[in-house]
Amino acid sequence: MSIFAQAVQRQGYAVSDRHSEWSVQSNERSVGIVGAGPAGLTLANLLREAGIPCVVLEKGTREHIETRPRAGVIEHRAVQMLSSHGLADRLLREADRHGACEFRVNGRAHEVDYSALYGGQTHYVYPQQEVVKDLVGHYIASGGDIRFGVTDVQVHEISSSTPRLTWTSATGEAQRLDCSFIAGADGFHGVTRRSIPAGAIQEYSHQHGIEWLSVLAEAPPSTHKVIYALHPDGFAGHMLRSSTVSRYYLQVPVADSVDNWPDERVWAELRKRLALTDSDWKLTEGRIVEKRILDMRSHVVEPMNHGNLYLLGDAAHIITPVGAKGMNLALHDAEVLAAALIEYHRSGDDNGLRTYSEICLRRVWRAQEFSQWMVFMIHRSPEPFLSRLGEARLEHLIASGASAGYFAQNYVGP
Numbered sequence: 001m002s003i004f005a006q007a008v009q010r011q012g013y014a015v016s017d018r019h020s021e022w023s024v025q026s027n028e029r030s031v032g033i034v035g036a037g038p039a040g041l042t043l044a045n046l047l048r049e050a051g052i053p054c055v056v057l058e059k060g061t062r063e064h065i066e067t068r069p070r071a072g073v074i075e076h077r078a079v080q081m082l083s084s085h086g087l088a089d090r091l092l093r094e095a096d097r098h099g100a101c102e103f104r105v106n107g108r109a110h111e112v113d114y115s116a117l118y119g120g121q122t123h124y125v126y127p128q129q130e131v132v133k134d135l136v137g138h139y140i141a142s143g144g145d146i147r148f149g150v151t152d153v154q155v156h157e158i159s160s161s162t163p164r165l166t167w168t169s170a171t172g173e174a175q176r177l178d179c180s181f182i183a184g185a186d187g188f189h190g191v192t193r194r195s196i197p198a199g200a201i202q203e204y205s206h207q208h209g210i211e212w213l214s215v216l217a218e219a220p221p222s223t224h225k226v227i228y229a230l231h232p233d234g235f236a237g238h239m240l241r242s243s244t245v246s247r248y249y250l251q252v253p254v255a256d257s258v259d260n261w262p263d264e265r266v267w268a269e270l271r272k273r274l275a276l277t278d279s280d281w282k283l284t285e286g287r288i289v290e291k292r293i294l295d296m297r298s299h300v301v302e303p304m305n306h307g308n309l310y311l312l313g314d315a316a317h318i319i320t321p322v323g324a325k326g327m328n329l330a331l332h333d334a335e336v337l338a339a340a341l342i343e344y345h346r347s348g349d350d351n352g353l354r355t356y357s358e359i360c361l362r363r364v365w366r367a368q369e370f371s372q373w374m375v376f377m378i379h380r381s382p383e384p385f386l387s388r389l390g391e392a393r394l395e396h397l398i399a400s401g402a403s404a405g406y407f408a409q410n411y412v413g414p
């Protein structure tokens with residue numbers, strides 16, 4: 001019997017001989033999920049749907065996590081997954097679908113219809129906080145257990161079959177949960193990854209030599225498509241959120257500060273870098289509601305589990321925002337881990353748990369490679385030779401159907 005099956009038996013599951021299924025007894029331990037982002041909440045919903053007990057711990061308030069702006073693009077396959085579990089009703093009603101983007105270079109616009117190049121698949125533009133809102137609402141409506149505003153979360157005994165979470169509740173009481181498994185979905189700075197003993201995992205990290213100033217403004221979009229602009233002074237991006245709010249990015253030097261970017265400078269730089277020479281296109285401006293410097297860093301942990309702790313989303317890997325893969329990878333992790341835990345609880349088969357990390361990492365590294373490919377293509381490097389190589393890559397993408405096909409497959413798929 002595998003160590004996982006032994007662990008489950010010790011935890012009070014019993015085997016029903018007739019159906020060779022694990023039947024759950026009253027002392028069943030919960031899956032402890034740390035972090036209520038898209039990954040943790042999707043996992044929680046999928047486990048609840050399958051009747052597997054779980055508890056979600058979140059340090060923020062419900063209001064905070066439901067209003068915090070982050071990513072905004074969801075891929076076709078992630079929407080299909082959410083929808084197959086009844087988690088995408090509002091998304092499917094409200095999200096805009098996008099199948100083309102625009103590259104601007106030397107003042108000229110070039111559209112890439114990636115949907116046409118890749119089987120009609122599209123992106124859905126739906127802000128991350130709306131995904132979170134839907135997932136929290138669905139989980140709570142189905143009777144799910146979620147504790148907001150917790151502090152001092154600690155992970156214990158992950159190498160044993162009886163892992164444990166302790167924390168202080170929002171009202172100050174010390175709490176404890178004996179778990180079957182722990183899912184670490186608490187982001188890059190969370191406690192779960194740090195609870196893995198040194199040497200048990202390998203961490204790969206890379207700073208891409210650039211930074212982005214990320215700007216959110218109450219401004220209607222000035223475009224129907226995501227715009228990537230390559231300008232001698234650096235990259236500028238115009239991304240979509242809603243009919244009243246837009247997201248913009250500017251390449252800035254490493255270690256730059258938002259203090260150097262008063263609103264007037266942001267708009268002037270966006271106007272300049274996004275400008276078209278052969279059209280009267282204009283940027284609509286509005287009130288800037290958020291300005292942050294994004295560290296363009298990639299980080300991957302291998303393997304994504306240790307003992308009975310499984311890492312998901314940003315706790316296991318971060319990726320640059322270029323290509324908009326982060327939330328999609330997090331949702332994929334949740335889907336794979338949920339399937340593995342459900343299979344295990346139903347039949348004792350731990351194959352899904354044993355292959356969890358390998359399956360997720362295959363997609364993670366594919367996405368990292370693509371994001372890096374795009375980073376190189378759309379930014380100015382301090383080294384002029386590298387900048388010209390990036391431009392050559394973009395020119396090839398615009399001129400070559402094969403290169404555009406590669407872009408489309410990786411951008412909206414696979």
Ligand code: PHB
Nearest residue numbers: 072073239321322323324
């Ligand atoms: C975004 O919507 O924030 C976004 C979209 C596409 C990218 C990067 C960011 O490549």
